[in-house]
Every structure is written in C-alpha cells, then in structure tokens.
Amino acid sequence: MAIPASSNGTQTPRPKILIAEKVSPDGLALLQTSFDVHEKKGLSTDELREIIPQYEALVVRSETKVTSTLLAAAKKLKVVARAGVGVDNVDVESATKYGIIVVNSPVGNINAAAEHTIALMMATARNVGDACASIKAGKWERSRLVGVEAKGKTLAIVGLGKVGLTVARIANGLGMHLIAYDPYANPSLAAAASVTIKPSLAELLKEADFLTLHTPLIASTKGMIGAAELATMKPTARILNVARGGMIDETALLEALNSGKIAGAGIDVFTSEPPESDSTASRLIAHPKVVATPHLGASTAEAQENVSIDVCEQVIAILSGELPRSAVNAPLILPEEYRTLQPFVTLVEKMGSLYTQHYSPHINASGSSRQSFRTTFDLTYEGALATLNTTKPLFAALVKGLLTPITSSDSLNINIVNAELLAKERGILINEQRSRENVENKPYSSFVTLRARTSRSTSHQRNFPARSGSPATSHRAPEPQQQADQDDQVIQGFVSANKPYISRLDRFKGEFIPSGTLLICRNFDSCGKIGFVGSLLGKAGVNIKFMSVAPLHEDEEGREGDVEGNEALMILGVDKPVGDEVMKGLIGPEGVLEASVVTL
C-alpha cells in the first residue's frame, strides 16, 4: 500500500494498528511495511479505551472484549480483525452502528480445533489426564485407569459446520458411528461424511457415547446442555467442548460428574476465561474425570500462521479502500463509501419518517401494508450517489425511517444486514434506481427522490388523519374525488455541508431541514395565511423557530383543479407539539387546507 504524501511534500503519519493479543508474526510482517504496528498485550479495559482513539485497526483473538464502550471511543477505527473464528467477544452490532467493519478468519484454525477435539476425546476415553498426573506423582495405577475405545462408539455432534464436519471425517477414520443435530446442516455434506442427522437434540443425546459441541455461542445455543439434557444421557457417555463455554451449564456438568450421571468430560473453553479461582469452572478443571485445556483449540503453529495472514491481509485491504474477503458485518460496505453515504443515510431515514408521519396511511401499526393499499417505494439516487458500489445503507435507512415512527424503536434493530428481510416481512416493496442526469446546475452533487406509489382506485385520501398511536397529527378540509394515478407522493432531498435538506414535498418545492417538530400546512397561496397560522400558534404558546414556504413545483403551476389559484406549503419549525384544538382551528377558509405535525 502506498503511503500518501501531503501537499507540502512531507509524508502523512502512517496509520496505526493495535495488536491486543498474541498474533503470529507472519501476518504482522505484512502490516509493518505500511503501518505503525503496536503490539500491546494484556491491557486492562481502561487502558485499552484510553489508547484506542489513535488506532485505525484493532487485531484481537478471543480474550479482548471489544465492547460498545470501547467502540464508541474508537474514533478512527475502521476495522476490528478477529484472528480466529468466534466473534462472540466483539459487539458486532455496535461496530456496525459505528461503521466499523469486523472481519474474522473463518477457516484458518478449523483443522486445529477439530484435531484438538479428537485429542480431548481420546484423552477422556483413556484417562490420559488422570494417568499423567498419577504417574508424575510417582504412582503406577494400571487397574484404576482402564479406559474405553473410540472404535464402534457413537459420536454425537451438535453443530455440523466447518469444525463439526472435520471432526466427523477424522472420527469416521477411527471407526466411529456418527450422528449429528444441526437444524441448518447441509444433508449432502453430512451424508458424504457418513453422518446421520437426528431431528432433535433429545434424539441425539440418548444415543451418544461421546457428545461434542461445535456451534457458535448464540441465544439458541447458550446453556443448551443443562441438567435436564445431561439426565437423558448414558452414564457411560463423555462430553467434549472445544466450542464456547456458555453452551454447557458448568454447575450441572459438575453435578453430573460427581453423581456418576456422566463418565467424563474434555473441556477447552469456559464461561469465564481464565476461570476465577474457586469458581465452578475451576472445580471442573480440578475434577479427576475431566481433561481440561486453557482454550487451546486454535493454538497450533499452523493455525496461528493461517489466521494471522488471513486477517492481516484483510486489514490491509480495508485500510487501502478495498473489500475484505470475510467481513462479519456490513459485507459490502467500504469505509470510504460509508463516509460518503453517512449524511445521505440520515437524509433517507428522515424522508422515510416524514413519509410515514405526513402521509401515514398505508403502513399499519404492525408495519405491514394494508392489502387494499399496497405501497411501492421508488428510491432514486441522482448524481455522484448513483456511481457508488452499494446503496445498502440507504435502503436500510429508508426501512428504518418508514417503520420507526410506528413501532417501538427498541423492538427493531434495523441495519444493512437485516433491512431487506424486515422490509419483505412487512410487505414494504422498495425499488432502487440510479440516475446520473441533471445535477451539474444544482448546488449539490447528489440528490435522492422517494416516490411512493399506492395502488388503489377509490377517492383521494392523500393526507389521512394519523391513526392513534402515531406521532403525527394531521387535519384537512374536505376535497373532491381524484384519480388513482395522482396517488404518487414524492419527497426529494439533498445534502449540503453534511446537513440533510428536503427540497420537494409532493407538488411543492422549497428547502427545509428535516429536524425537530415541524408543522406542515398546505394552503392557497394568498395573503394573510402566514399571519393567520402565526397568530393562532402564538395564542397557543407555540414558538416558531423557523419557517419555509414551498410554492408549487414548476411542472404543477396553474394545474387544472386548483380552485383559487396556486397552492403552497408552509413548513414551520416549532418548539413543541401542536395540540389537536389548534390543529383543527388552522383548517378553514381563512386558514389552511390541510395541516400535519411531524417529529424528525
């Protein structure tokens, strides 16, 4: 990667990369040619938070807790690289929120983890740990330490992914009978590895001579092996865990070993690492029927070389503005693009929210379109925005903007990973279009148009009164019936100096900042309207912070059906919500045709 020189010829400082854990030097050597690489192991949480603002990349393994607080402090951070598989120590959601890419090495240590599983299986089968301690203590206990063979036994695998399948292939060579539980397993890969898939965990457990866990630690796998599950297993069964600590209830396992409900365990991972002294985990480690290792599954020279090179290459790619090969979040977004898109993300979210609050009719409180009012949204990007590789964040922002005003924001975590799915689930159809036309003469280089097309053929209901529970309130005077093709609603906006602006609302053009509480009034463009609205608000103690008037768009001026000349929109930024009585008072021959309040 070439290091840019500044305009006065001096070199700009090299980006800094923090290596917070022991990572193989093979990958670090790649980084050192272009970056300042700082290896600082064993930092406390506070120390890490203090220094993180200076770094553009952070490389970790499983020990560093990459929390939301740490990420919030990491002002320059573009990438968290996990030199290994599991990212349960990284708050991926927060990273996504801050636009930080998380990468891992999904295959580099798979073989190491699988071989370690087999090592623990053989060690538990043959009492290797106990026998080793015994002989080192000067004893010779041959009859106490008789083991069992793997050949002919049933190996039950939970999670038939990369590690699980590799374990299966090796165990097949040992002459074991293989069964697995994994609701998402690939049946042909399973069959090729001679694994029989069981329909439930319960079916699997009762047949297991050896049980081995190979799923990620997620909500559905946390505590999946507890007292109830252990009770269904054979007393001769042995359990292996080279995945993650939280998947087995450590207290239940200790109890099962003590009471003879289970014959032994091989454990590499613990709920808290390193385990606290005098904890359940430490008692498990000390147990004579347990063979334990300190999270060594990935600790081979070969695996460490693999994962180090893999993630360091990805760090170089990201810091050079290229795509990483194994991003855990935001798979297609580059940091540069994300920065360009960020103000537009805010704009599009506000446009979506404005649509729901101002027009509001077609998405119900559960978020789904009413069958009789199916709305399709066309999101058009014009100018420089149309040339970007991805617009995923804008799509996600629209979904978020449309849904947030009508759902509890806590219940919806909308991001670029799940937006498409959420939109589909809620019957929201979004078409994205790009256009490079017509931007040269404008004071901005890109703008976005949201057009909502609602298919229906009954009377015109452009501005519905908002339903109860919606943050918007809307009032209007009765209007004549109109045609279905006039149902399209248009919101257009642009970004200037990083601030979002709305430049068109339906038939009206005029600039305003979509922020705070806004009173939007449609009125005949005649004298006295502004004074009327201002005085009514004044009497109600509502302060006007700014105001913008939006006349009819040039294509719409003098359109047939405008009864009393042209119409205009009045957009007033107000300091508090406007009460229902005031809203009703605004409507009438003296006042306005229609009024709504939105909070953006």
Ligand SMILES: NC(=O)C1=CN([C@@H]2O[C@H](COP(=O)(O)OP(=O)(O)OC[C@H]3O[C@@H](n4cnc5c(N)ncnc54)[C@H](O)[C@@H]3O)[C@@H](O)[C@H]2O)C=CC1
């Ligand atoms: N101890 C160590 O040093 C190492 C540990 N690991 C851990 O091993 C685990 C497996 O890694 P990979 O095989 O690479 O992951 P993977 O993603 O390839 O496979 C995981 C499998 O679990 C299945 N699964 C997910 N939820 C499930 C559920 N509720 N019930 C049953 N199956 C479920 C998935 O369908 C998938 O097939 C991870 O937790 C990883 O962090 C990986 C490498 C080294």
Ligand SMILES: O=C(O)C(=O)COP(=O)(O)O
């Ligand atoms: O890759 C994984 O998931 C591992 O658990 C390996 O962890 P480690 O890098 O050895 O701290």
